[in-house]
Amino acid sequence: MNSTLQDSIERQITVRAPKERVFQAISDPEQIVKWFPDAVEGSLDLGSRPYFDFGSYGKVQVFVEAVEPNDYFAYRWLTGCDEVPGGYTGDVNDLANTLVEFRLEDTPDGTLVRLKESGFASLPADRAERALKDNSGGWDSMMSRLETYLAQG
Amino acid sequence: MAVPELFRALGDPIRLEMVQRLSDGAPCTIGAVSAGLGITRQGARKHLQVLADAKIVFLEAHGRDVLVQLDPSGLDRAKQYISDLQLRWDRRLEALQRYLEDG
Structure with missing residues (x-):
């Protein structure tokens, strides 16, 4: 992929x-x-x-x-x-x-x-930044892992 | 429409956490993917079904349990969406042109 x-x-x-x-x-x-x-x-x-x-x-x-x-x-x-x-x-x-x-x-x-x-490609990073700022967790690490996952295909 | 479905499916903290737990690509049981999230097994299945409908995860019966795994077709669908989007913007811009030139 x-x-x-x-x-x-x-x-x-x-x-x-x-x-x-x-x-x-x-x-x-x-x-x-x-x-x-x-x-x-x-x-x-x-x-x-x-x-x-x-x-x-x-x-x-x-x-x-x-x-x-x-x-x-x-x-x-x-x-x-x-x-x-x-x-x-x-x-x-x-x-x-x-x-x-x-x-x-x-x-x-x-x-x-x-x-x-x-x-499109930076959706994860944008959301991660907000998640960090909001201190809501979840998105930031999830998105970076998802990116890694998708990059490995 | 891959991207909106992805948005909607991922736009929930519980489902995001589930995807995070699956993000190394290894299959997980429903119990493992939902442990400590404060939801029932029934609730977990509902969330996982949303992710499965958006083709973010696979659900696979495994004996009495169900194994959950990330679905790599998600990115392919996102790519297809982007190429379709070019045609849609062309149609919209043509509508703008018609409005300004004929209106």
């Missing part, structure tokens, strides 16, 4: 619209619902924890990690939760999560939207 887990994925698309409009489409709760979740509860301001509602699949909390108007928008979530019936409504930062980043660049044709989701 191959021992490594890819840490991130990157996709991109060029949209015939100015950066300002693209930024609104990804960071305004009233616009993001036009192409992504069915509904958003709460704001998408920096540091907020809105819920993305994916209808029959349920809701998931996201944590808005960075907002740089017209250039960059990033949030943390539980990857894949938009396709899991029931969703997850606990605190997103209580579980291992991934970082979703949108970077916008001007191009002659409009705006290049670069999407990156990362943290």
